Structure formats: C-alpha cells, structure tokens
Amino acid sequence: xxxxxxxxxxxxxxxxxxxxxxxxxxxxxxxxxxxxxxxxxxxxxxxxxxxxxxxxxxxxxxxxxxxxxxxxxxxxxxxxxxxxxxxxxxxxxxxxxxxxxxxxxxxxxxxxxxxxxxxxxxxxxxxxxxxxxxxxxxxxxxxxxxxxxxxxxxxxxxxxxxxxxxxxxxxxxxxxxxxxxxxxxxxxxxxxxxxxxxxxxxxxxxxxxxxxxxxxxxxxxxxxxxxxxxxxxxxxxxxxxxxxxxxxxxxxxxxxxxxxxxxxxxxxxxxxxxxxxxxxxxxxxxxxxxxxxxxxxxxxxxxxxxxxxxxxxxxxxx
Amino acid sequence: xxxxxxxxxxxxxxxxxxxxxxxxxxxxxxxxxxxxxxxxxxxxxxxxxxxxxxxxxxxxxxxxxxxxxxxxxxxxxxxxxxxxxxxxxxxxxxxxxxxxxxxxxxxxxxxxxxxxxxxxxxxxxxxxxxxxxxxxxxxxxxxxxxxxxxxxxxxxxxxxxxxxxxxxxxxxxxxxxxxxxxxxxxxxxxxxxxxxxxxxxxxxxxxxxxxxxxxxxxxxxxxxxxxxxxxxxxxxxxxxxxxxxxxxxxxxxxxxxxxxxxxxxxxxxxx
Amino acid sequence: xxxxxxxxxxxxxxxxxxxxxxxxxxxxxxxxxxxxxxxxxxxxxxxxxxxxxxxxxxxxxxxxxxxxxxxxxxxxxxxxxxxxxxxxxxxxxxxxxxxxxxxxxxxxxxxxxxxxxxxxxxxxxxxxxxxxxxxxxxxxxxxxxxxxxxxxxxxxxxxxxxxxxxxxxxxxxxxxxxxxxxxxxxxxxxxxxxxxxxxxxxxxxxxxxxxxxxxxxxxxxxxxxxxxxxxxxxxxxxxxxxxxxxxxxxxxxxxxxxxxxxxxxxxxxxxxxxxxxxxxxxxxxxxxxxxxxxxxxxxxxxxxxxxxxxxxxxxxxxxxxxxxxxxxxxxxxxxxxxxxxxxxxxxxxxxxxxxxxxxxxxxxxxxxxxx
Numbered sequence: 001x002x003x004x005x006x007x008x009x010x011x012x013x014x015x016x017x018x019x020x021x022x023x024x025x026x027x028x029x030x031x032x033x034x035x036x037x038x039x040x041x042x043x044x045x046x047x048x049x050x051x052x053x054x055x056x057x058x059x060x061x062x063x064x065x066x067x068x069x070x071x072x073x074x075x076x077x078x079x080x081x082x083x084x085x086x087x088x089x090x091x092x093x094x095x096x097x098x099x100x101x102x103x104x105x106x107x108x109x110x111x112x113x114x115x116x117x118x119x120x121x122x123x124x125x126x127x128x129x130x131x132x133x134x135x136x137x138x139x140x141x142x143x144x145x146x147x148x149x150x151x152x153x154x155x156x157x158x159x160x161x162x163x164x165x166x167x168x169x170x171x172x173x174x175x176x177x178x179x180x181x182x183x184x185x186x187x188x189x190x191x192x193x194x195x196x197x198x199x200x201x202x203x204x205x206x207x208x209x210x211x212x213x214x215x216x217x218x219x220x221x222x223x224x225x226x227x228x229x230x231x232x233x234x235x236x237x238x239x240x241x242x243x244x245x246x247x248x249x250x251x252x253x254x255x256x257x258x259x260x261x262x263x264x265x266x267x268x269x270x271x272x273x274x275x276x277x278x279x280x281x282x283x284x285x286x287x288x289x290x291x292x293x294x295x296x297x298x299x300x301x302x303x304x305x306x307x308x309x310x311x312x313x314x315x316x317x318x
Numbered sequence: 319x320x321x322x323x324x325x326x327x328x329x330x331x332x333x334x335x336x337x338x339x340x341x342x343x344x345x346x347x348x349x350x351x352x353x354x355x356x357x358x359x360x361x362x363x364x365x366x367x368x369x370x371x372x373x374x375x376x377x378x379x380x381x382x383x384x385x386x387x388x389x390x391x392x393x394x395x396x397x398x399x400x401x402x403x404x405x406x407x408x409x410x411x412x413x414x415x416x417x418x419x420x421x422x423x424x425x426x427x428x429x430x431x432x433x434x435x436x437x438x439x440x441x442x443x444x445x446x447x448x449x450x451x452x453x454x455x456x457x458x459x460x461x462x463x464x465x466x467x468x469x470x471x472x473x474x475x476x477x478x479x480x481x482x483x484x485x486x487x488x489x490x491x492x493x494x495x496x497x498x499x500x501x502x503x504x505x506x507x508x509x510x511x512x513x514x515x516x517x518x519x520x521x522x523x524x525x526x527x528x529x530x531x532x533x534x535x536x537x538x539x540x541x542x543x544x545x546x547x548x549x550x551x552x553x554x555x556x557x558x559x560x561x562x563x564x565x566x567x568x569x570x571x572x573x574x575x576x577x578x579x580x581x582x583x584x585x586x587x588x589x
Numbered sequence: 590x591x592x593x594x595x596x597x598x599x600x601x602x603x604x605x606x607x608x609x610x611x612x613x614x615x616x617x618x619x620x621x622x623x624x625x626x627x628x629x630x631x632x633x634x635x636x637x638x639x640x641x642x643x644x645x646x647x648x649x650x651x652x653x654x655x656x657x658x659x660x661x662x663x664x665x666x667x668x669x670x671x672x673x674x675x676x677x678x679x680x681x682x683x684x685x686x687x688x689x690x691x692x693x694x695x696x697x698x699x700x701x702x703x704x705x706x707x708x709x710x711x712x713x714x715x716x717x718x719x720x721x722x723x724x725x726x727x728x729x730x731x732x733x734x735x736x737x738x739x740x741x742x743x744x745x746x747x748x749x750x751x752x753x754x755x756x757x758x759x760x761x762x763x764x765x766x767x768x769x770x771x772x773x774x775x776x777x778x779x780x781x782x783x784x785x786x787x788x789x790x791x792x793x794x795x796x797x798x799x800x801x802x803x804x805x806x807x808x809x810x811x812x813x814x815x816x817x818x819x820x821x822x823x824x825x826x827x828x829x830x831x832x833x834x835x836x837x838x839x840x841x842x843x844x845x846x847x848x849x850x851x852x853x854x855x856x857x858x859x860x861x862x863x864x865x866x867x868x869x870x871x872x873x874x875x876x877x878x879x880x881x882x883x884x885x886x887x888x889x890x891x892x893x894x895x896x897x898x899x900x901x902x903x904x905x906x907x908x909x910x911x912x913x914x915x916x917x918x919x920x921x922x923x924x925x926x927x928x929x930x931x932x933x934x935x936x937x938x939x940x941x942x943x944x945x946x947x948x949x950x951x952x953x954x955x956x957x958x959x960x
Contacts, residue, residue: 035492036411043402043463044417046394050460051424054432054439061434115330118323129327131575132335137582138571140521142539143564146546146556147337156553158340161356191334199583252428255523259543273430280434281528288434295431306426480675483642484736488689489663498688502679 055299061292073289080293090294093270094301096182100257100271101250103186104193109242111190112197113235117227119198120205130202133195141192145259148188149175152260178268181261188256193249197242204238205231240316244309251302272298342565345557352553367558371545377562379534380541387451387537388519391458392512398459399466399511400504404496406467407474408482418471424464432457433528440529449532457525462515469584473507474500513581520567538563591653591666591743592618592776593639598648600634608634610800611648616778621770623779623791623808627823631800632780636746639778640669653743663693668737669746673753674729676721682708682732683717686739700739707738710772711765727758734769747779751786763789784824788812796820813939818948821872821941827905830878830915832871832890833945836864844887845871845942849911853887855937859953868945875905875918877939880931889932890915894925908933 062080064073084090115133119126136144151158152174159174174184212230221229254273261269270278276298280291344352345367346360371377405411406418438444440453447453477500485495501508526540536544545559571578593616600609609631616622624632637643639650641662650657657665676685683704690700708714711731721729730750737745747766751759767790770777781787787794788808795805796819804816815821821829834847836854843854852871854860881889892910899921906917906925910933917933925931942951 032409032492033411036405036409036414039401039405039409039492039496040417043398043421043467046398046456046460047421047424047463050436050457051427051432051463052420054435055427057435057438058431115327118327121323123324123327129331130579131572132331134575134579135338135568135571136334138517138567138578139564140523140539140542140567142521142523142542143560146542146550146560147341149546149550150553150556151337156353156356158337158356191337195334196583199579203583248426252430254430258524273428277430277433277524277528280437288438292434295434298428299431302426302428303423478673478675480671480673481677483637483640483662483669484671484675484677486642487640487662487667487669488736489692494692499677502677505679 058292058295061289062296064289066289080290084293089266089270089275092267093272093275097251097271100253101247104246104250108190108194108197111194112201115198116201116205119202134199136192137196141255144192145256149260152184175260176263178265181264181269185257185260200238200242204235208234240313247309248306251305341557341560344554345561347554349554367554370555371558376533377541380536380538383535384520384538387454388516391455391519392515395459395462395466395515396511399463400470403467403470404474404500407471421464421467429461430524437528449530449535453529458519466511469507469511473504477503510581510584513578592616593744594651596649598645601646607800619774619776621777621792623787623794624797625781625787625794626797628782630797632797633748636748636780640667640746641665666743667746668740668742670733670737670750672749674733676729676732678721682719685732686735689740703739707735711735726754730762745775745777749781796823816950818943825874827875827916829872829874832913836869850891851887860951864951870943870945872941872943873935875916877936878917878933881934882932884932884934889934892931894927894929894931897925
C-alpha cells in the first residue's frame with residue numbers, strides 16, 4: 001500500500017484540502033473516496049443482494065397477479081391493494097399487530113420495571129433471578145412454541161392441570177378457540193421478552209447515583225416517593241428506548257404467533273407477517289402477488305410508525 | 319412487608335422457570351407415566367425418550383447444519399460489517415451519511431417482507447440455491463449487517479485520533495490501521511456483535527422454513543418443528559427433543575451469561 | 590540528521606478558518622525548538638503539517654532540504670510523540686516499540702537490537718512484556734518516546750507530551766527529554782502550551798498566537814525582551830503587569846502618565862516620536878518591582894497591599910494601585926501587611942512599553958547578555 005499512497009498523494013494533493021479538520025483519515029490517506037468505497041463494498045453487496053433487492057422486488061411483485069411458481073406473472077396494477085382494502089383478514093391482522101403493540105407496552109414494560117425495581121434492593125441471589133428471567137431470550141422461539149403448546153394442551157396441559165387443582169372446570173381448547181388463541185400466545189410472548197426489558201432497566205437503575213437516594217431519604221422520602229421522583233424520571237431515556245424497541249418489534253413479529261395459533265380460525269390468529277407468509281406459502285395456490293401486497297403494507301406500516309416514533313422522540317428531546 | 323418483595327420475585331421465578339423444569343423432568347419419564355400423572359417427578363428416570371429421539375430424527379445432522387450456517391453467516395457479516403463500519407467511522411467520502419442511513423433502515427425492515435422475493439431468488443429461476451447452506455447464509459448475513467454496522471461504528475468512533483496518527487507514522491495505510499489497530503481495539507464490540515448474531519441466526523425459523531425443504535439440510539429449529547409435527551403427541555419424546563435443542567444453549571448461557579446478556583442488549587443501549 | 594524549513598506555509602480549513610497564516614521558519618540540524626502558545630494558536634497544526642498528518646493549503650515543507658509536501662508521513666523520516674501517548678493498548682511494550690520497524694521491513698534482529706537499546710536508554714527494559722494497561726502514566730510516556738527513538742528518525746516531533754502527567758512527573762520527564770536531546774543529537778521540535786516547558790527545554794522558543802509566530806529566539810532573550818504585549822503576557826508566571834497610560838515629554842525626560850501617578854522613564858529607554866500620540870501600556874515583571882518607602886517623586890508607582898500569598902521561598906504581594914492590580918514578587922521574609930502603603934520602584938532597565946491597540950513594542954529592545 002505504501003508506494004501507491006505516495007504517488008496518490010502527489011496527484012491529489014490540492015483536492016483533499018476541502019476537508020474539515022480532525023475527521024476521517026485525512027492527509028496521508030488521500031483518495032479516501034475510492035478506498036472508503038472498497039471498505040463498504042462487501043457489506044453493501046451482501047446487503048443489496050439479500051435485503052434491498054428483495055424488498056424492491058416485493059414492491060414490484062405486489063403489482064402482479066402470480067398464482068404459482070411455474071406461472072407467468074400477470075400485470076394487474078393496484079388491483080391487489082384494492083382487494084386488500086376489502087379483505088377482512090388483513091384488517092384483523094393489522095388490528096392484532098396493534099393489540100400486540102398495546103399489550104407489550106402495557107404489560108411487558110411495567111412488569112419489567114417492577115422486576116428491575118424489586119431486584120434493585122439488596123437481595124440474595126440477584127444474579128440467579130436475572131439469569132433465569134433473561135433465559136427465555138436465549139431460547140429458540142420454536143422451542144418456546146413447542147413447550148408452551150404443552151402448557152395450553154387441553155386436559156393434559158400444565159394450565160388445565162393447575163386449573164384442576166382449584167377444582168374449576170373452564171378449561172378448553174386454549175390455542176384453537178378464536179376467543180383465547182391470541183391471548184394465550186401473548187402471554188407466552190410476555191414470558192419471553194419481559195426479562196429482556198428487565199435487564200435494560202436494571203442497567204439503567206444501576207447507573208443512577210446512590211447519592212440521589214441518600215439525599216431523598218434525608219429529606220424523608222418514602223420508598224414509593226423515591227421510585228416516583230428518582231427512579232422513574234432517571235429511567236425515562238431507557239424506558240423510551242424500550243418502548244421504541246417494543247413498537248418496532250411488535251410490528252415485525254412473526255414467530256410465536258405463527259407457530260402457536262395454527263389451529264385457530266384465520267380471522268382470529270393472524271398478524272401482518274403471518275398472514276403474508278400463509279398467503280404466499282400455505283394457501284395452496286401460492287398467491288405471491290397478493291402476499292407481496294401485504295408485505296408492502298407491512299413495510300409501509302413499519303416505516304410509518306418508526307418514523308413517527310423517531311420524530312416524536314426528537315421533538316421531546318428538543 | 320419485608321417478605322413481600324422476595325415473595326413476588328419467587329413467585330415470578332417459579333412461573334418463569336417451571337416450564338423449563340417440567341420439560342427437563344418430562345423428558346425422563348415414560349409416555350404412560352406422563353399420561354397418568356402429568357406433573358409428577360421422574361422417580362425412576364428413563365432415557366428411553368432420548369434414545370427414541372436419536373433414532374432417526376436427524377438431530378445430529380441438524381446440529382451440524384445450524385453450526386455451519388451460523389458460523390459462516392456470522393463470519394461473513396461481521397467481517398463485512400467491520401470494514402464498512404470502519405469506513406463510516408474514520409473515513410470521509412461522498413454519500414457516507416446516506417449510505418449509513420440505508421444500513422440503519424435495515425433495522426426497521428420486517429425481514430419477512432423479503433421472504434417471497436428471496437424464495438424466488440433462491441429458486442430455480444434465480445440463483446438456484448435452495449437446499450444449500452448458501453440459501454440461508456446469504457440472507458442471514460444480510461439481515462445481521464445493520465445492527466453490526468451500528469455497534470461497530472460506535473466502537474470505531476471511540477478510537478482516539480492520536481492512535482490512528484501514530485499508526486500512520488508507523489507505516490500503516492488505511493487497511494493497516496483497520497487491521498492492526500482498530501479491530502483489536504474493538505474486540506469487546508466484536509464479541510457483542512458475534513454473540514448477538516450467532517444467537518439470532520441459531521434460533522431463526524421462518525427463513526429456514528421457507529428456503530430449506532431437504533431433510534438433510536434442516537437447521538435445528540426446523541428439525542424441532544418437524545419433530546413436533548410428526549411426533550407431537552409423544553410428550554416425553556418431544557420434551558427430550560426440546561431438551562436436546564435448548565439445554566446445551568442454556569448451558570452456554572449460564573456459563574457466559576454476562577457476555578450473552580450484554581450481547582443481546584447492546585443493540586438497544588447503543589441504538 | 591536534518592533541519593526543517595517551512596516556506597510560507599499556510600493552513601486554511603474549509604469555511605475559511607485559518608489555523609496557520611503564511612509562516613516561514615528555519616530549524617537547524619540538531620536544534621531543539623519549542624513552539625509555545627495558547628490552545629488554538631495553530632502550533633499543533635504546524636507540527637502535524639511537518640509530520641504529514643495535515644496538508645498545507647499553500648507553501649512548502651522541507652525536511653533535510655527535501656520538499657516533502659506529497660510524501661506520506663511514514664516516508665518522512667520523522668517520529669512523533671503524542672499528547673495521549675497513543676501507544677497501542679492491545680500490544681506489549683515490546684511490540685509497541687517494534688511495530689513500526691516491522692511495518693518498515695527492518696530485519697527482526699536489527700529491530701530487536703534497536704528496541705532493547707531504546708528500552709535501555711529509557712529504563713523500561715523490565716517492562717517489555719507488559720501491556721500498557723499495567724503501566725503508570727510516566728512509564729507510558731517513556732514507551733511513547735521509545736517508539737520514536739527506535740525509528741532513529743532525522744527529526745523528533747513532540748506534541749504536548751507531558752500535559753497528561755502530574756506535576757512531579759512532568760519535572761522529571763522534562764529533564765529526561767532534555768538529556769535525550771543531548772544524547773541523541775537530533776533535531777527536535779516540541780509543541781506545548783506550558784511556558785515553563787518552553788523556557789526550560791528549548792534552545793530556541795517560538796511564541797505563537799492566532800496562527801502567527803509572534804517572536805522567536807533564545808528563551809531568556811524572549812523573556813527579557815518580549816517583542817509584543819502578547820509574548821510578554823504569555824511567558825512568565827505570574828504574568829507581567831501592564832499599566833495603561835500616555836507618554837508626555839518634559840524638558841529633560843520622557844514621562845509616563847498612568848492613572849493617578851507619573852513615572853519618569855529611564856534615560857536609556859528610547860521611544861519614537863509616534864508613541865506620544867497614542868494610548869500605551871507600560872509593562873513590568875513582578876520580580877522587577879521593589880517597595881522603597883524613600884523613593885523620590887516620579888520614580889515609583891504608589892499603591893496599597895491588598896493581599897499577600899506566601900509561597901515559602903518567596904511571596905507574591907498583590908498591590909492595589911488605583912483601579913489597577915499589580916503583583917510584586919519578593920523575598921519571603923519582607924513584611925507587607927494588608928493595607929500598607931507601597932512605593933513600587935521598577936528596575937529601570939526592565940521596563941517595556943507597548944502600543945495599547947496593537948500590542949507591539951514601542952521602545953527599542955535591548956540585547957540581553959547571554960549567560
């Protein structure tokens with residue numbers, strides 16, 4: 001690289017002065033331009049081929065009617081979207097995404113906050129609690145789905161077993177009934193993710209200076225007041241991060257809902273992602289064009305919401 | 319009230335841990351025993367279920383497949399992401415900000431949006447890679463990039479400017495600085511990225527389900543899913559399969575929990 | 590071995606901010622030159638241009654007579670010691686020293702010899718297997734210097750190398766750098782904002798301000814005979830006292846009219862005619878002011894003691910003189926209770942006169958006899 005650098009330096013000397021100080025590799029690495037692109041190129045190639053191009057292709061395909069892998073796609077313009085607007089399952093899926101989002105915000109984050117706060121007191125075995133509560137994050141979602149399908153198994157399942165202990169008898173087909181299927185899956189989703197947010201909040205609490213609590217206690221604050229006036233405000237940035245992750249994660253969500261709610265009727269089980277997947281790969285006729293339209297809708301919703309969240313948090317920061 | 323906090327925690331600990339304990343116990347009990355008494359302890363542990371799982375379920379092959387795919391995808395994406403992140407952090411070039419934003423946007427893109435097109439891309443009309451390792455390695459590496467680039471860029475930005483200058487005086491070019499100075503300095507961030515991506519890829523399901531149909535090429539989650547489809551009614555065996563899929567992972571987690579927890583949460587904290 | 594010369598070098602950043610104005614400087618072979626000035630005066634930029642880490646907007650840099658404008662830093666035969674040490678944290682001390690040699694393709698035996706020799710010079714032989722994390726600040730700085738030594742460069746560049754060390758270590762390392770120069774007999778260029786380092790280290794100091802060299806010369810010469818008010822204020826601690834006023838001619842003498850007093854300027858002080866129409870400032874260093882209760886009219890500055898700082902070996906007497914505050918440095922045992930009246934008599938040969946607006950020197954500078 002050495003000799004090339006010297007000659008390059010001579011030929012490009014005047015141009016590289018158009019650079020602000022203290023940034024980039026500056027002089028001596030003249031021609032950052034070309035070299036930088038060489039550094040970025042591998043990542044960009046992989047990203048373009050396996051992420052960007054497929055996204056673009058989905059947009060294109062949403063304008064075609066394409067019934068099976070062998071058939072020729074047929075241009076239909078926006079017909080797929082027109083159909084989408086009248087599709088009850090699609091709207092129910094969108095609604096379920098909203099429910100998942102609301103549930104995550106209303107259950108997971110407060111629960112995680114509670115756990116993190118409880119664990120912020122001196123307690124024996126804190127590490128053990130943390131390890132166990134976080135463990136579901138490490139497991140494959142398939143394993144969780146399989147395991148929890150036994151929890152909800154009618155008659156033999158853990159849930160019905162517990163209910164029988166209390167001599168009650170309102171068990172049933174938990175994952176098959178339109179009334180309970182999604183709710184049950186949501187419980188499992190909470191089981192999986194609450195520990196993650198708890199760890200975030202524990203880190204946040206650990207970084208609050210102990211002097212603040214000492215000062216508050218000198219002023220006679222109760223534990224609740226300490227939480228309300230110190231922990232909560234100091235955790236605000238972390239809570240905002242958690243909420244943002246919640247929002248984006250809920251819109252993209254697929255795994256457990258797809259795997260666990262298979263037995264429930266269509267209108268009561270789908271998220272946008274699972275609906276798209278089933279349309280494309282399980283409807284028996286490979287409705288790729290229509291599925292692509294759902295994918296585009298999902299993409300649009302994700303970016304619209306992410307954009308709103310970003311805009312909102314920026315505005316609050318100002 | 320002194321007992322209330324530990325009591326709440328203990329109750330939640332039981333709720334979180336119980337399914338895992340039940341799974342481990344059930345794997346050691348016979349079908350008949352399970353049907354009669356779903357919750358009993360394994361008084362006389364039997365390894366019959368494990369034997370049945372090993373006989374013909376192809377779990378060993380699935381392990382190897384998962385390992386190969388995860389290693390390759392993590393190696394490719396981490397290498398590519400590190401180089402790109404270095405350019406984003408330490409070099410100036412036209413289009414830098416726009417390009418970086420393009421990578422960041424990948425964190426919002428729902429991966430499943432690409433499944434239809436990827437299915438086409440990997441099909442006979444495209445790259446014809448279905449049922450090969452590459453069919454999974456490519457998309458896995460691609461979707462691992464955004465978070466990796468973000469975390470590594472932050473790490474590279476923290477490298478002191480004097481160190482970069484010193485390396486230049488010592489005779490390093492851009493690549494030399496990257497290789498001899500920036501990468502070794504970013505080792506903690508690299509560990510974070512590797513753990514996060516390895517785990518995500520190891521557990522990934524939907525892409526594998528779509529892009530792999532050959533039994534011999536299945537990854538572990540896929541093998542487990544199909545096992546449940548075939549022998550789901552055999553509770554004990556399925557629990558044994560679950561244990562095989564989960565317990566080694568949990569063992570690694572318990573051994574290196576600090577790093578794993580940091581690996582999985584770093585994206586949130588840095589992002 | 591080589592000197593360095595800068596020919597009309599200029600550095601302007603995009604947006605028009607000029608870090609270094611057109612500047613020319615000759616550094617002789619084996620000379621130890623210190624560039625000193627406040628932060629932001631362009632001294633580090635100048636050093637980085639010589640190193641090749643920054644490119645001059647205009648002008649030419651020559652090292653050993655060879656123009657090096659387009660030459661990469663590593664090919665300039667220079668070595669640099671950085672403010673934050675900039676030693677590689679992931680390498681052992683040995684590897685830190687050897688890294689540059691390996692990159693240059695120096696044969697391993699030769700590299701090993703040089704590393705051990707440099708380590709010997711700096712007394713870090715025992716640390717070669719350690720990592721920087723396990724070293725103290727002073728040891729790290731030694732490694733940083735060692736990395737420069739092993740390269741056997743024609744020119745050493747130091748960028749505020751001691752500013753991260755505590756006061757005691759700084760004194761120690763100052764001495765070592767001075768001895769190193771004597772031993773290696775190499776051209777050294779040293780940048781600092783610390784006037785003590787500038788005074789003690791340099792064979793020549795260049796005082797920089799706002800991208801220009803204000804004055805260049807032997808340390809004592811610059812100290813005794815500052816060319817501008819800026820130089821006078823920058824070198825010395827506590828700084829020179831400045832008293833605003835005007836000049837008036839009497840029959841026999843030149844008089845300085847301050848606020849509330851008149852001082853007859855000494856005979857030897859020659860001032861040009863243009864100085865009489867301007868607001869001026871009279872400068873006198875704290876150590877050149879003595880209290881003399883019997884002083885004759887027009888030979889002293891009147892005031893009252895406001896505060897005394899006893900430093901042990903000496904004391905700083907703060908004197909309130911109308912609105913102006915003056916510091917006088919005296920022997921520790923002389924008593925000056927707060928409120929006591931003072932007649933501050935300046936040493937006649939040490940007075941300086943500056944233009945109040947531009948800060949340039951008005952009286953003719955005298956030669957300081959070199960000790």
